[in-house]
Amino acid sequence: MAVGTDIRTYFNGEWHDGDVPVMRAADHGAWLGSSVFDGARAVNGLTPDLRAHCERVNRSARALMLTPTVDTDAMVSLIHEGLAAYPDDAAVYIRPMYWGIDGGPGAIAPAAETTGFAVCLEAIPFTAEATTTLTTTQFRRPVLESAVVNAKAGCLYPNNARMLREAQSKGFGNALAADAMGNVAESATANVFIVKDGTVMTPIANGTFLAGITRARHMANLAADGTPVVETVLSFDDVRDADEVFLSGNMSKVQAVTAFDDRHYQVGPVTKRVREMYWDWAASADGAA
Template sequence: MVLNSKSVSHSQTWTFFEGRWHEGNVPIMGPRTHGLWLGSTVFDGARAFEGVAPDLDRHCVRVNQSAVYFGLKPIVDLDTWLGLAREGIARFPANAELYIRPMYWPQNGVGGGVLFDPETTDWCLCIYEAPIPKPVGSAITLSPFRRPTAECAPVGAKAACLYPNNSRALIEAASRGFQNCLMLDMLGNVAEFGNSNVFMAKDGVVYTPVPNGTFLNGITRQRVIGLLRGEGVCVIEATLRYADFVAADEIFSTGNFAKVTPVIRIDERQLAPGPFYARARRLYWEFAHDVRLAA
């Protein structure tokens, strides 16, 4: 029996796989591939602005670190990742807003299939058009779902198997009319948003959850902390509860896909995009512009 399949359109995409560039949404994992079947994929993501990708090197280093943490073999060195990224970026218009995604996965499993064979590690580099979302602001709430600990998930890697839990958190929040949600760790402390890191400000001080092994210390998060501190802003990494965010003067997110975006409502309380959000976004865009000028 042949089932009807729904056609999905994708933005302009180029993927380097098995020694050459492929255009379009090229299938690179069959149903027997361990990465597709059991989600044993690690990846990273970088942004490109006008042909230059700020912090691309740090994202490529992190995907290799994720591979090691996960038990895969990081078989692509940094110079190769960067060289291929430059090749791929050049295939798009100069002003294209791009997402750059290096990936590793195992092809085969052993011992019944669940245990993957690191000797079969494969990889690709996918680059596609992805406009940066406008910073219109989001309404947030508290998710009933929590971030795992290292004892029950590979939280030290940017691993695909972690994201279904975040997805169900976002789906549950959307069912209640919210665009995002704060997720707690197993001790009840705020960890992050469903898809990005979180910051808040109170009484002239910026706070963000201290990395405690339940969420990734994001590259854009680190960059924004450094930029704010470089301008004399007091940024404290602390253990924070949901009540701290309910009482915050402002809340904003950092992440590689949307960069720096404001929160305009938490539960039923309205918030305005605040001065620390505005400064963080301005500083990040100035940093990215400086990178472009230096390239």
């Protein structure tokens, strides 16, 4: 089921209008979960870090033992070709995808030489000043020894989905998840930052979660602005004690957190500054590269 509207699909070498079927019943990705994707955004004619997202989906494919079939330059070009059908002020979610087609020896591993590829563009509104609330969850982020956490793989997301369902059943918008050691990892959908006494902190990238492209962009922008981010081990009490909390992900870029269980926060000056710097960068020559 589609999330957005006004969908365009690139498949089999051409663009199609609508939500086009791309996967067959016997495709490896359909029954054994060998699929990867990435998510970028087009907002008001800007496509921040599109190249980095295209590079990452190819890395994710290799991590799932799939052979990527579209190089970065070609992928960026065809995405811009697809976006040309939308109005300049459209907010579009950009999703390149790979999946396994044939099974290798023993069927469980995909055959590396047969890989499906598609790009889905969906018009999904962008909320410039998005906020959410957080709660804890019983479910944790896995480690590399038990899951393909070094890829943006579709098979990881049912775990995130049950985190979200648990949080929503408690009346919150999102879940703050622990890593295997019990320290803060990320939310069910995005990386997390906290601010305490002017210091910006984020969980150290320990391999249990995807340290995102937008996360890295915020860290670079903050460093250039004279506020380097401290990557460290964070406890849930650190989050409760924070002055500001915000999430960093592709869908909203910066999402202020207004509550963590019964702890409430204001949308603070650092969160507002991070959002301002992000869009200033996106509109710059560097952001357009």
